[in-house]
Amino acid sequence: MRTPSIYSQDDPLSEALKPPESETESERRARLEQEAEAKRVSEQIDEELRLEREDMKKKKGDVKLLLLGQAESGKSTLQRQFQLMYKPHTLEQERASWRTVIYFNVVRSIKHILSTLESWDDYIDDSDMAFDSPTSKYMGASRSGTSSPVLMPLPPEDNSAHSRSASPFQGTAPATASRSTIASLRRRLSPLISADTALADRLSGGITVSGSGKGGVFVRSGWQARTIENALGRRRVRNSSEYGVKKAEEIQDALVQDVSHMLDASKDDIRELWAHPTVKGLIAKRRLKLDEWSEFFLRHITRVAASDYIPSTDDILHARIQTMGVAEHVFDVNIHGKSVSWHLFDVGGARGQRHTWVPYFDDANAIIFVAPVSAFDQYLEEDPRTNRIDDSLQLFTQICSSPLLKNAHLVLFLNKTDLLRTKLDNGLKVKKYITSFGERNNDYETVVQYFRAHFLQVHRRNNENRRVLYTHFTSVVDTKATQRIIGNVRDSIFRGYLQSAALV
Numbered sequence: 001m002r003t004p005s006i007y008s009q010d011d012p013l014s015e016a017l018k019p020p021e022s023e024t025e026s027e028r029r030a031r032l033e034q035e036a037e038a039k040r041v042s043e044q045i046d047e048e049l050r051l052e053r054e055d056m057k058k059k060k061g062d063v064k065l066l067l068l069g070q071a072e073s074g075k076s077t078l079q080r081q082f083q084l085m086y087k088p089h090t091l092e093q094e095r096a097s098w099r100t101v102i103y104f105n106v107v108r109s110i111k112h113i114l115s116t117l118e119s120w121d122d123y124i125d126d127s128d129m130a131f132d133s134p135t136s137k138y139m140g141a142s143r144s145g146t147s148s149p150v151l152m153p154l155p156p157e158d159n160s161a162h163s164r165s166a167s168p169f170q171g172t173a174p175a176t177a178s179r180s181t182i183a184s185l186r187r188r189l190s191p192l193i194s195a196d197t198a199l200a201d202r203l204s205g206g207i208t209v210s211g212s213g214k215g216g217v218f219v220r221s222g223w224q225a226r227t228i229e230n231a232l233g234r235r236r237v238r239n240s241s242e243y244g245v246k247k248a249e250e251i252q253d254a255l256v257q258d259v260s261h262m263l264d265a266s267k268d269d270i271r272e273l274w275a276h277p278t279v280k281g282l283i284a285k286r287r288l289k290l291d292e293w294s295e296f297f298l299r300h301i302t303r304v305a306a307s308d309y310i311p312s313t314d315d316i317l318h319a320r321i322q323t324m325g326v327a328e329h330v331f332d333v334n335i336h337g338k339s340v341s342w343h344l345f346d347v348g349g350a351r352g353q354r355h356t357w358v359p360y361f362d363d364a365n366a367i368i369f370v371a372p373v374s375a376f377d378q379y380l381e382e383d384p385r386t387n388r389i390d391d392s393l394q395l396f397t398q399i400c401s402s403p404l405l406k407n408a409h410l411v412l413f414l415n416k417t418d419l420l421r422t423k424l425d426n427g428l429k430v431k432k433y434i435t436s437f438g439e440r441n442n443d444y445e446t447v448v449q450y451f452r453a454h455f456l457q458v459h460r461r462n463n464e465n466r467r468v469l470y471t472h473f474t475s476v477v478d479t480k481a482t483q484r485i486i487g488n489v490r491d492s493i494f495r496g497y498l499q500s501a502a503l504v
């Protein structure tokens with residue numbers, strides 16, 4: 001006998017869906033199970049939609065703040081400063097997982113140094129100095145695709161590996177000594193270097209994204225919990241406090257422990273490599289370019305390579321990991337006795353990631369656009385023909401002129417001013433990379449004001465709504481200064497927020 005059926009004789013659709021007359025008992029059971037499952041899924045979707053609607057209603061009064069800017073501009077570092085200011089305990093919970101990132105940064109840096117040395121046959125002599133002169137063969141050469149809306153940067157130096165013709169120094173004593181020292185360092189450091197892939201997999205969860213070149217890996221929001229989860233053998237971690245209370249040494253992560261032992265055993269070799277005259281020579285002649293985080297961790301290698309190493313807050317601010325997609329961070333911000341939830345959206349800035357930003361533009365209250373002013377001599381990793389300042393200006397033009405963002409409060413961080421200062425102090429000439437800089441003084445004040453003027457000009461030309469642009473010179477690794485600026489930005493965003501709330 002049939003159980004009462006949902007299929008009506010009159011409805012043509014029901015007729016079509018009706019089970020066949022010849023349905024066996026086991027087929028019938030399978031069908032009923034399928035129907036029950038479909039009903040459960042449908043109810044679950046309804047419930048999720050209801051919760052989403054409730055969530056939307058709750059979030060109506062919240063502040064939505066987007067951190068935008070090219071890759072490596074400092075968005076995630078700024079987000080960590082917000083975290084330090086408004087949710088310091090969560091940074092504490094994540095501290096252990098940063099060890100993996102920092103080890104990865106160190107291993108990648110050593111790998112980069114060794115491969116650059118290899119392309120120079122492990123030796124550089126004074127005659128190679130000629131390559132770095134401003135009258136280099138590359139200067140003035142135009143490369144297709146280098147279109148500049150405002151600035152006219154010169155094309156990059158060619159950093160590709162090159163074959164050196166037989167040098168007169170080939171068999172000299174210094175050359176032989178340099179090659180033999182570096183060869184033995186390379187041999188001794190090879191086990192450490194081979195941990196590179198495993199560390200990258202641990203952080204990315206095995207996902208590779210094109211463009212994760214020299215900098216490392218892309219990570220999605222929530223990577224900290226996943227790193228610990230992986231370390232614990234993919235056991236599910238239900239909430240952050242469950243792993244947060246564990247100290248680094250309590251977590252039996254075999255990979256991280258292995259790397260830690262290798263680092264401890266290799267720290268003298270790393271120091272020797274870092275101080276080697278050929279490495280120093282390549283850096284001085286700009287044949288070896290190290291990122292800021294590489295230099296930072298190599299300078300602190302004795303501390304970082306110690307077996308009981310726990311990352312300091314300063315280390316966490318200097319660590320480098322690329323953001324994939326958009327990561328949301330929620331903070332409760334108290335101002336004038338009122339608590340408002342701020343949703344901070346930290347986006348991936350690489351070109352391949354920028355399409356993910358647009359869905360977040362719609363109801364954004366504010367934007368902090370982060371532009372690294374120290375990058376005047378650098379080119380995009382994803383497009384080595386585009387000067388980084390130029391890319392920032394192009395991106396800023398798009399943000400200023402976007403109709404979706406026309407009501408958003410606009411803040412500009414001209415970031416990495418500390419690195420800009422160091423580069424200028426070391427004698428790097430802006431005009432060598434930015435032709436329009438001309439014969440101006442190459443001092444810090446002139447340079448930052450010059451870049452600021454270009455950003456202001458972009459804003460002025462794309463400002464139909466006559467909105468104000470708030471500009472700050474920043475170094476977001478400097479906690480004290482950044483927190484003061486965040487307080488400032490918070491107040492100005494909040495004023496705008498109250499005004500718009502009053503208008504609603």
Ligand SMILES: Nc1nc2c(ncn2[C@@H]2O[C@H](COP(=O)(O)OP(=O)(O)OP(=O)(O)O)[C@@H](O)[C@H]2O)c(=O)[nH]1
Binds near residue numbers: 071073077348418478
């Ligand atoms: N010295 C110095 N380093 C900085 C500053 N801002 C950021 N950094 C470093 O630059 C690197 C890149 O910063 P991130 O915050 O990861 O850059 P991002 O904009 O989030 O990059 P994507 O996620 O790829 O879009 C990190 O190693 C930071 O520590 C700064 O003002 N000064």
Ligand SMILES: [Mg+2]
Binds near residue numbers: 322
């Ligand atoms: Mg980031």
